[in-house]
Amino acid sequence: MKFTPKQVFAVSFLAFVLSGFSGLIYQSIWTRYLGLVLGHAAFAQTLVLALFMGGMAFGAWWSSKLVNRHGLRVLRTYAIIEVIVGIAALCFHFIFVQGTDVFQSSILPNLGSEFMVSAFKWSWAALLILPQCVLLGMTFPLLSTGLIRLSDKVTGEVLGTLYFTNSIGAAVGALVATFLLVPAIGLPGAMATAGIINLLAGVLVFSISRGENPGTKQIEISHVSDTKAPHHAQLILWCAFFTGLSSFVYEVAWVRMLALALGSTVHAFEIMISSFVAGLALGSFWIRKRIDRLPEPLIIAGWAQLLMGLAALSTIFSYKLSFYGVANLTTSLAPNEGGYVLFNLASAAIAMLLMFPTAFFAGMTLPVFTASLLRSGGGEQAIGKVYATNTIGAICGVFITVHLLLPFLGLKSTILLAALIDIALGVAIFHKLYGLRQPRYLTATCLSILAVVVVAFSPKLDEKMLVSGVYRLKQAILDTNSKVLYYRDGKTATISASVTGSHMAIATNGKVDAAVQMNTAKQPSADEETMIMLGLMPMLYRPEATIGANIGFGSGISTHILLGNPKLKALDTIEIESAVIEGAQVFGDRNARAYTDPRSKIILDDAKTYFAGNNKKYDFIVSEPSNPWVSGVASLFSEEFYKFLPHHLNENGILVQWIQLYEIDFALVASMMKALGNNFSDYDMYISNSNDLIIVAQHKGKLSASTSQSFGSVELANELKRHGLTKANDLNFRFVANKQLIEPLINSGSLAANSDYYPVVSHLAPKARFMQSVPNDLFELPFSYIPFVELLTPEKRAPLTTYELNTNSSNQRFFYLSQAFAIAKSLNNSGPVSAVLDEDMRKNLAIMVSSQRHCTILDLNDETLHATIRVHAFLAANLPQGIVDPRSNQGIFGCAQDKLPSHFKLVQDFLSAVAKRDLPSMAAFGQQTLDTPELKKIDILQEMALCSAVIFHVQQNNRAAGHALMTKYREVRQAPNTRALRKLLAVTVQPSG
Numbered sequence: 006m007k008f009t010p011k012q013v014f015a016v017s018f019l020a021f022v023l024s025g026f027s028g029l030i031y032q033s034i035w036t037r038y039l040g041l042v043l044g045h046a047a048f049a050q051t052l053v054l055a056l057f058m059g060g061m062a063f064g065a066w067w068s069s070k071l072v073n074r075h076g077l078r079v080l081r082t083y084a085i086i087e088v089i090v091g092i093a094a095l096c097f098h099f100i101f102v103q104g105t106d107v108f109q110s111s112i113l114p115n116l117g118s119e120f121m122v123s124a125f126k127w128s129w130a131a132l133l134i135l136p137q138c139v140l141l142g143m144t145f146p147l148l149s150t151g152l153i154r155l156s157d158k159v160t161g162e163v164l165g166t167l168y169f170t171n172s173i174g175a176a177v178g179a180l181v182a183t184f185l186l187v188p189a190i191g192l193p194g195a196m197a198t199a200g201i202i203n204l205l206a207g208v209l210v211f212s213i214s215r216g217e218n219p220g221t222k223q224i225e226i227s228h229v230s231d232t233k234a235p236h237h238a239q240l241i242l243w244c245a246f247f248t249g250l251s252s253f254v255y256e257v258a259w260v261r262m263l264a265l266a267l268g269s270t271v272h273a274f275e276i277m278i279s280s281f282v283a284g285l286a287l288g289s290f291w292i293r294k295r296i297d298r299l300p301e302p303l304i305i306a307g308w309a310q311l312l313m314g315l316a317a318l319s320t321i322f323s324y325k326l327s328f329y330g331v332a333n334l335t336t337s338l339a340p341n342e343g344g345y346v347l348f349n350l351a352s353a354a355i356a357m358l359l360m361f362p363t364a365f366f367a368g369m370t371l372p373v374f375t376a377s378l379l380r381s382g383g384g385e386q387a388i389g390k391v392y393a394t395n396t397i398g399a400i401c402g403v404f405i406t407v408h409l410l411l412p413f414l415g416l417k418s419t420i421l422l423a424a425l426i427d428i429a430l431g432v433a434i435f436h437k438l439y440g441l442r443q444p445r446y447l448t449a450t451c452l453s454i455l456a457v458v459v460v461a462f463s464p465k466l467d468e469k470m471l472v473s474g475v476y477r478l479k480q481a482i483l484d485t486n487s488k489v490l491y492y493r494d495g496k497t498a499t500i501s502a503s504v505t506g507s508h509m510a511i512a513t514n515g516k517v518d519a520a521v522q523m524n525t526a527k528q529p530s531a532d533e534e535t536m537i538m539l540g541l542m543p544m545l546y547r548p549e550a551t552i553g554a555n556i557g558f559g560s561g562i563s564t565h566i567l568l569g570n571p572k573l574k575a576l577d578t579i580e581i582e583s584a585v586i587e588g589a590q591v592f593g594d595r596n597a598r599a600y601t602d603p604r605s606k607i608i609l610d611d612a613k614t615y616f617a618g619n620n621k622k623y624d625f626i627v628s629e630p631s632n633p634w635v636s637g638v639a640s641l642f643s644e645e646f647y648k649f650l651p652h653h654l655n656e657n658g659i660l661v662q663w664i665q666l667y668e669i670d671f672a673l674v675a676s677m678m679k680a681l682g683n684n685f686s687d688y689d690m691y692i693s694n695s696n697d698l699i700i701v702a703q704h705k706g707k708l709s710a711s712t713s714q715s716f717g718s719v720e721l722a723n724e725l726k727r728h729g730l731t732k733a734n735d736l737n738f739r740f741v742a743n744k745q746l747i748e749p750l751i752n753s754g755s756l757a758a759n760s761d762y763y764p765v766v767s768h769l770a771p772k773a774r775f776m777q778s779v780p781n782d783l784f785e786l787p788f789s790y791i792p793f794v795e796l797l798t799p800e801k802r803a804p805l806t807t808y809e810l811n812t813n814s815s816n817q818r819f820f821y822l823s824q825a826f827a828i829a830k831s832l833n834n835s836g837p838v839s840a841v842l843d844e845d846m847r848k849n850l851a852i853m854v855s856s857q858r859h860c861t862i863l864d865l866n867d868e869t870l871h872a873t874i875r876v877h878a879f880l881a882a883n884l885p886q887g888i889v890d891p892r893s894n895q896g897i898f899g900c901a902q903d904k905l906p907s908h909f910k911l912v913q914d915f916l917s918a919v920a921k922r923d924l925p926s927m928a929a930f931g932q933q934t935l936d937t938p939e940l941k942k943i944d945i946l947q948e949m950a951l952c953s954a955v956i957f958h959v960q961q962n963n964r965a966a967g968h969a970l971m972t973k974y975r976e977v978r979q980a981p982n983t984r985a986l987r988k989l990l991a992v993t994v995q996p997s998g
Contacts, residue, residue, distance in 0.1 A: 288368020
C-alpha cells in the first residue's frame with residue numbers, strides 16, 4: 006500500500022506522541038528502579054538523570070553521523086529502534102530483579118572498598134538503561150530527517166511539530182504513569198505498558214516506511230537565508246547548550262520552590278514536571294508555522310531567550326502567589342476525594358502560572374536553532390548536533406543546580422543566574438546578527454539589564470513563607486511571633502529551623518520533622534516523647550547491645566538518647582541531607598551527644614546504599630525517616646527494605662520502626678505493617694503520644710524485653726524524669742499489641758504489602774494526608790473499655806505501683822488515667838473532681854451523682870442507667886487492676902444491694918470482673934448480660950459483654966466458639982470505645998479460608 010506524504014506525516018506525528026508518552030514513563034520508572042540500587046540521595050538521582058540524558062545525547066550525536074550513510078532508510082531505522090526499545094522494556098523488570106539480587110547478595114559484600122562498591126553499582130546502573138537511552142536519543146533526529154526529506158518547503162514546521170508532539174506526549178505520560186499506571190499495575194506494569202507503546206509506535210512507522218526510497222535526496226534548503234548564515238553554526242550550538250543548561254536550572258529550582266508550596270509528594274513532583282514539559286510543547290507548537298516565514302529565524306530565538314530570562318526573573322516576585330493560592334485551596338476545599346482531585350488540578354494551574362511563560366519561550370528555541378543550523382549549511386546531521394548539545398547542557402544544568410547553585414547560592418540567586426544566562430544569549434544573538442546599534446535591540450538589552458539589577462538588589466525570598474508548610478498548616482506565612490533560625494536549600498531538600506516562643510522545630514520542605522519544647526519548665530512536645538521512646542526501646546529489648554544504627558537524624562534527639570546507654574560502643578546515624586545535621590545544632594544540649602560523643606558517627610548517605618556497601622551488622626537498627634507521603638520515603642517502609650535489613654542485624658538483633666498515625670488511613674498503615682510482618686517473625690507495637698506508632702521487631706524467634714527498672718546512665722535518667730519515662734513499665738503502659746494479637750487486623754487491610762515495585766503507599770498516602778485521615782482501627786484500640794492487652798498479654802501488665810500519673814505526657818491514655826483517678830477519688834470522698842473532664846464524661850458523672858444522692862434506684866430511667874454504666878465502665882477499664890471494685894460499699898448505683906433488681910446486680914458483677922481483670926468471670930457475666938432483655942438497649946454494655954466473652958475463647962484458643970458468638974450476636978450495635986476492639990476480635994476468630 007502506497008501512503009501519501011500527508012498520511013506519512015500524520016502517522017509519524019502520532020507515533021512520536023506515543024514515543025514521548027513512553028519516554029517520560031521510562032525516565033520516571035527507571036529513576037525509581039535505580040534508586041533501589043543507588044539510593045535516593047541527590048547524587049544518585051542526578052547520576053540517574055545523567056545516564057538517561059547522557060545516553061540520549063550520545064544517541065542524537067550518533068544519529069547525526071548515521072543519517073549520511075548511503076542507502077539508509079531513516080524511517081525504517083526509526084521504527085526498528087522503537088521496537089528494540091519496546092522489547093527491552095518488556096524484559097527490564099526480570100533482568101533488574103535477577104541481576105540486583107545477585108550483586109547485592111554475592112558481589113557487593115566481597116568487593117572490599119567503598120570505591121569498588123560505587124564503581125560496580127554505577128556500572129550496573131549504566132548497563133541497565135544506557136543502551137535504551139542511546140536508542141531513544143536517536144529517535145528524534147532520525148524521524149525528523151525522514152519527514153523533512155519528504156517535505157518540499159516546511160522544515161521549520163516539521164521540526165516544531167515533532168518537538169510539540171513528543172513533548173505533549175511526555176507531559177501526558179508523566180501524569181498517566183503517576184496517577185494511573187503505577188498505582189494500578191506497579192512499576193513492572195508501567196514499564197511493560199511503555200514497552201508496548203514503543204512497539205506500537207515502531208509498527209506504525211514501519212508500516213508507512215515500505216515505500217521509503219533509500220536514495221531519497223538529502224535535505225535541501227530553498228528558503229532565502231542571510232548571507233552571514235554559514236558563520237552562525239558555532240553560535241547556534243553554544244546557544245543550544247546554554248539554553249538547555251538554563252532550562253534545567255529553572256526546572257530544578259522551581260520544583261524545589263513549588264514543593265515548599267504544594268508539598269513534596271510524588272504527585273506534586275510529577276504535576277510540576279508535566280507542567281514544565283507542557284509549556285515547552287506549546288512553545289514548539291506556536292513557533293512551528295512561523296519559522297519558515299522568517300528570512301532569519303535566529304532572530305526569533307534571540308527574542309525568545311531574552312523573554313525567557315525576563316519571565317524567569319518575574320517568578321522571584323510572583324512565587325508568593327503560589328503560597329497564597331495553596332492557602333486558599335486548603336482552607337476552602339473539602340478534605341475528601343473530590344477535594345483532592347480539585348487540589349491536584351489547581352496545583353497544576355499554579356505550577357503552570359509560575360513556569361509556563363519561561364517554558365513556553367524555551368519550547369520555541371530548539372526548533373528555531375535546528376532550522377537555523379540547517380540553513381547555515383549544517384546538513385542533516387545538524388538535527389542530531391543541536392539535540393545532543395542541548396541535552397548535554399541540560400545534564401550540566403541539573404548537576405550544577407543540585408550540587409552547587411542551590412546549596413551555595415539559594416533559590417533566588419540560582420534563578421537569577423539562569424535568567425542572566427538567557428538574557429546574555431539573547432543579547433549575543435542580537436549582536437551577532439545586527440549589532441546593538443538598532444534602537445529596539447539596544448532598548449531591549451538595556452531594559453533586560455535593568456531588570457537583572459532590580460531583581461539582584463531586591464529583598465531575598467521570604468523565608469517565613471517558604472518554610473510555612475502551607476500545604477499542611479493552611480497558612481501562607483509563619484506567625485509574626487515565629488522566627489526562622491536556620492534556612493538552607495540543601496541538595497535534596499530545603500531545611501529550616503524555626504522557633505515560636507520556646508517551641509522549636511526543624512522542617513524539611515516545610516514539613517516539620519521534629520518539634521521540641523526548649524523550656525524544660527513546660528510540658529514537652531508530643532514529638533519529644535516519640536523520639537525518646539525510639540532511643541529507649543533498644544535498651545528495653547537489648548540492654549546488652551554494643552553497636553547500633555539510626556536511620557534519619559531529624560532533631561538528633563533519638564541519637565542523643567541512644568548514646569545515653571553506657572554499654573553502647575558505636576552508633577552510626579545515617580542521614581541523606583547534610584543541611585539537617587547543620588540545622589539541628591539549634592537544639593543545643595538537647596542533642597549534644599549526637600555531635601560530641603566519640604561513639605557517634607554521622608554518615609551522609611542513603612541508608613540502603615550505605616548498608617549494602619558496608620558489610621556491617623548491628624545489634625539494633627532504629628528507623629525514623631520522614632512521613633511516607635514524602636516522595637522517596639515510602640521505600641523505607643517496603644517489603645524489599647524489610648527483607649534487606651535482617652542481613653545487617655546480628656542474631657537476635659532488633660528493628661525499631663516509627664510509623665505515623667496521623668494524616669494516614671488504616672489501609673496504608675496495614676500495608677506497611679504487612680511488609681514488616683512478612684519479614685520479621687515477631688514484633689511489639691507501642692503508641693508513644695497517641696499519634697505515633699513505634700514497632701520493635703525481631704527477624705527470627707520471639708521478642709523478649711528486659712525487666713530493668715531504669716535506663717542507661719544517671720545523666721540519662723535525669724533527662725528522662727521530665728518525660729515520665731524512667732522505668733520499663735513506663736513504656737509498657739503505652740504497649741498496644743504484639744504481632745500474634747494484631748496481625749489478623751493488619752491482614753484485614755484492603756491493600757497488599759507495600760513494595761518497591763508496587764508502591765501503594767507513596768501513591769495513596771498523599772491523598773490520605775490531604776483528607777486528614779486517621780487509622781481509627783489502630784488509634785482507638787488503646788482506649789477500649791475492655792483492657793484486652795492486659796488480658797491477652799499479661800507479661801505486659803505493670804504492677805500497680807508503676808502507674809504513676811505522668812502529667813507531662815501527651816499520650817491520651819494518661820489523660821484518661823488521670824480522669825479515672827480523679828473520678829474515683831471524688832466518688833470515695835463525695836467531693837469535687839480534681840481533673841479536667843471531657844464534656845461527655847462530665848455530663849454522665851453529673852447524672853450518676855444526682856441519682857446516687859437521692860437513691861432513686863427503683864426509678865432509674867434509661868438516661869441515668871446509661872450514664873452510670875458509662876462512668877463505671879470507664880473506671881473499670883482505665884484504672885489499674887484492683888483500684889476500684891464496683892461491688893464494694895454501696896456499689897455503682899449508690900443504694901443498698903438488697904434494693905437492686907437482679908439485672909442491676911449483674912451489671913455490677915460484670916464491671917467488677919472487668920476491674921479485676923478476671924477473664925473467666927467477665928466471660929460468664931458477659932454471656933448473661935447478652936441474654937438479659939433489660940440490658941439489650943445499652944449498646945456499650947452489650948458490646949463490652951460480647952468482646953469479653955470472645956476474648957475468653959481467644960485466650961482458650963477456641964476461635965470457633967468465638968466466631969459462633971460473634972455470629973449469634975452480630976446484631977449488637979457498635980459503641981464508641983469498643984468498635985476497634987470488636988473489629989479486631991471479629992477478624993481474629995474468622996475461620997481461615
